[in-house]
Amino acid sequence: MTKSEGLAKAGFSSLIELAINIPHSYSDTRLSERAEISKTNTIEAEVVSVSRLPKRLQARVRTPASERMIEITIFHPKPYHNALFKPGMRHFLQGRIEMFGPKLRMTNPKIVSKTGQIVPRYRCKIRQDIYRRIVDTLVSVESLMEEGLDRNAAELIARAHRPDGKWLELYDRYGGIGPKTLEALKFAEAFDYFSRMRGKRVRFEAKRALKGSIGPFLERLPFELTEGQKRAVSDIAADLGGAAATRRMVVGDVGSGKTMVILAAAMMAYPHRSILMAPTSILARQLYEEAKKWLPEFMDIALVTQGRERGEPSNAHFIVGTHALLYRDLPEADLIMVDEQHRFGTEQRKMLEKFHSEGKRKPHYLQFSATPIPRTQAMLDSALIDISLIESTPFAKDVKTEIVGRRDFGKLKEHIGREIAEGRQVLVVYPLVEESEHIGYLSLEESEEFWRKNFDGVYVTHGRDRLKEEVLQEFAQKGSILLATTVIEVGISLPRLSTIVIAGAERMGLSTLHQLRGRVGRTGLKSYCFLFTNTPDNDRLKAFVRTKDGFEIARLDLKFRRSGDILGGKIQSGKEFLWLNMAEDEAIVKRAKEAAGRR
Ligand code: ADP
Ligand code: MG
Numbered sequence: 001m002t003k004s005e006g007l008a009k010a011g012f013s014s015l016i017e018l019a020i021n022i023p024h025s026y027s028d029t030r031l032s033e034r035a036e037i038s039k040t041n042t043i044e045a046e047v048v049s050v051s052r053l054p055k056r057l058q059a060r061v062r063t064p065a066s067e068r069m070i071e072i073t074i075f076h077p078k079p080y081h082n083a084l085f086k087p088g089m090r091h092f093l094q095g096r097i098e099m100f101g102p103k104l105r106m107t108n109p110k111i112v113s114k115t116g117q118i119v120p121r122y123r124c125k126i127r128q129d130i131y132r133r134i135v136d137t138l139v140s141v142e143s144l145m146e147e148g149l150d151r152n153a154a155e156l157i158a159r160a161h162r163p164d165g166k167w168l169e170l171y172d173r174y175g176g177i178g179p180k181t182l183e184a185l186k187f188a189e190a191f192d193y194f195s196r197m198r199g200k201r202v203r204f205e206a207k208r209a210l211k212g213s214i215g216p217f218l219e220r221l222p223f224e225l226t227e228g229q230k231r232a233v234s235d236i237a238a239d240l241g242g243a244a245a246t247r248r249m250v251v252g253d254v255g256s257g258k259t260m261v262i263l264a265a266a267m268m269a270y271p272h273r274s275i276l277m278a279p280t281s282i283l284a285r286q287l288y289e290e291a292k293k294w295l296p297e298f299m300d301i302a303l304v305t306q307g308r309e310r311g312e313p314s315n316a317h318f319i320v321g322t323h324a325l326l327y328r329d330l331p332e333a334d335l336i337m338v339d340e341q342h343r344f345g346t347e348q349r350k351m352l353e354k355f356h357s358e359g360k361r362k363p364h365y366l367q368f369s370a371t372p373i374p375r376t377q378a379m380l381d382s383a384l385i386d387i388s389l390i391e392s393t394p395f396a397k398d399v400k401t402e403i404v405g406r407r408d409f410g411k412l413k414e415h416i417g418r419e420i421a422e423g424r425q426v427l428v429v430y431p432l433v434e435e436s437e438h439i440g441y442l443s444l445e446e447s448e449e450f451w452r453k454n455f456d457g458v459y460v461t462h463g464r465d466r467l468k469e470e471v472l473q474e475f476a477q478k479g480s481i482l483l484a485t486t487v488i489e490v491g492i493s494l495p496r497l498s499t500i501v502i503a504g505a506e507r508m509g510l511s512t513l514h515q516l517r518g519r520v521g522r523t524g525l526k527s528y529c530f531l532f533t534n535t536p537d538n539d540r541l542k543a544f545v546r547t548k549d550g551f552e553i554a555r556l557d558l559k560f561r562r563s564g565d566i567l568g569g570k571i572q573s574g575k576e577f578l579w580l581n582m583a584e585d586e587a588i589v590k591r592a593k594e595a596a597g598r599r
Contacts (some may be wrong), residue, residue, distance in 0.1 A: 007138070010124065010134045014196065015066075015147050015595045016149070016189070018139060020185050021124075022177070023161065026118050028117075028119075029042050029119070030033075031065070031116065035063065037097055037098065038096070039097065040090060041065065041094070041096075042433070044091075045061035045090065045091055047061055047085055047089045053112070057073070057082065057085060057087045072107075073105065075107075086286065093109040101338065119132075139161055148599050149187075149188055149191065153184040153188055156588070157185060157188060160185075182579065183588060191596050194593050198383065198596065200384065203244050204244065204362040205360060206363070207361045207363055210241065214268055216296040217267040220296065221294065222297075222478040225264075232388040236250075236265050237268060240269070245363065245365065249341070249366075249369060249381075251373060253549075253551075254514075254550075255518055257369045258288060258370070263478065266291070267296075268319070273316070273334060274333055274336070276319070276321070276337040278320065280338045281308070283340070284303065285305070287320050288303040300317070301320065304325055304330070305322045305324050313328070323348055330355075337365075337366045337367070338366075367477070370515070371554075374582045375538065376589050379589050401529045402528070405533060405534065406534065409532075412501065413454070415528070424497070425475075425481070425482070425496045426499040427484065427497055427500045427519060431503060431508070432462075440504050451481055455459060456480060457479045458481045459482045460483045460484070461483075461484050475494075494519070498527045499521055499530070500519055504534075506535055510543075513544055514522050514544070517529040531545070540560050543558075552560050556585050
């Protein structure tokens with residue numbers, strides 16, 4: 001059997017994958033020299049006497065493993081039990097021996113035919129014996145080392161497939177593998193992932209290297225870039241200046257200042273052209289305004305949205321727009337950027353890239369995302385795309401987060417009144433519900449009247465609202481309270497927004513809550529986030545109140561999801577890992593990445 005035949009038969013594509021699928025249990029049929037109480041023993045037994053009771057067979061057996069006889073009880077015996085248990089007959093019996101007063105007892109023993117072995121049992125889709133033979137042939141310390149594992153990890157993993165008595169004793173005592181073996185398995189899994197992804201990543205030649213200086217842009221800024229921004233900018237500078245087409249994702253919390261990074265990249269591309277695509281026309285317009293404000297005058301900037309155009313797209317250095325960009329005949333660009341990338345389909349993102357390719361040579365491509373992912377996940381993803389994390393925000397956000405229940409509603413109403421009187425704005429987010437569903441909260445429609453009766457300047461929008469953008473635009477200028485469902489992603493900045501109330505907060509993932517909380521206090525304004533819930537004593541919400549860091553929240557979200565206390569939401573990565581835990585294994589993944597990189 002060759003390696004590839006064996007792997008194919010077992011259903012795996014790499015040897016490490018086969019090796020980390022360790023046995024789920026072991027069947028130990030070694031004979032006990034001395035019967036041990038409160039343990040599973042395999043004994044050679046001679047039946048001395050038998051009594052048959054209704055629904056029960058009772059026998060006394062003699063064994064070399066004990067001076068005393070052992071009482072065997074079999075409940076609901078089958079005909080073959082009756083045939084096997086007759087005085088004078090000998091069998092190998094396996095089961096737990098317990099003290100029962102002065103007597104030794106074994107209840108419902110297994111009758112084993114072969115003794116003296118430790119047989120691993122696997123999760124597999126083929127016959128156990130065939131699977132075992134494949135593992136026996138392919139998995140060894142040497143073969144694992146050939147795959148690139150260090151001796152220590154290779155030994156720990158190989159041992160789990162062929163344990164000796166001492167190993168098995170520890171396994172039984174602790175109810176599973178030890179921490180060192182677990183770590184070796186995690187390491188091997190991450191190592192295998194990186195090794196395989198390396199082959200998968202395709203690199204393209206860039207149409208041209210972009211090496212413009214960002215000096216003229218930096219000079220105009222009234223502030224210094226944050227550490228996170230600087231790092232992202234220098235990652236991008238290194239990318240754009242190279243011969244390979246850049247494929248990078250910049251991930252930074254809401255308010256971490258990604259726009260400045262976008263503008264810096266456009267500046268680096270100058271005098272060549274760059275294009276930025278944003279998910280809504282409000283957002284595109286805002287980005288356009290910021291570009292006009294911060295980029296030097298010698299850069300020509302244009303805006304392209306549906307039915308609206310500013311500047312001269314046909315010869316601009318920097319074109320900002322919505323997906324309308326995909327349907328316009330535009331000059332070719334050397335740098336493509338997509339803001340809030342998760343709001344576009346893969347197709348749309350690919351299309352933009354394709355329009356600006358020249359045969360095999362591609363434009364540089366940068367994506368920006370406001371959805372923090374756990375660092376461990378970012379590291380794994382970085383096998384396929386380069387990633388920059390912006391982990392800081394320009395100003396410490398002053399958002400007071402509080403869990404409120406029904407009883408506190410009066411105070412909440414007063415607070416809202418005060419904020420509005422000060423000229424600030426309030427966003428109230430309602431959970432999205434199907435009409436038939438009863439969840440214990442008023443829906444947006446049901447609450448609307450209450451707000452209108454008590455306050456002026458109430459605006460309403462929801463995800464399916466076709467006039468969403470107009471409503472938002474008007475609210476931004478004239479409104480006091482905006483009622484919305486979660487599906488609205490308010491990408492635009494509302495600088496006067498100081499309070500957000502999230503109804504039914506316990507129904508939402510922490511990352512969603514964090515996105516929503518990120519809507520307030522974007523300019524350093526003292527702000528408030530109220531988590532309105534019928535179940536205020538909720539650990540997840542309490543953890544959320546304490547945590548401000550989006551990357552930490554992504555980690556927590558994953559942790560709580562694992563423990564199954566969340567209703568909806570999907571885990572980012574398509575790949576499921578057997579051993580790795582995104583919430584905890586950052587250090588191991590880092591080591592594995594380095595080790596795989598050295599090969
Ligand atoms: P993001 O797109 O990452 O959510 P923005 O780019 O909209 O965040 O930036 C949020 C706010 O922070 C903007 O008002 C922006 O002008 C400001 N800002 C960005 N970078 C800095 C900085 N280095 N120092 C101070 N303010 C900054
Ligand atoms: Mg942004």
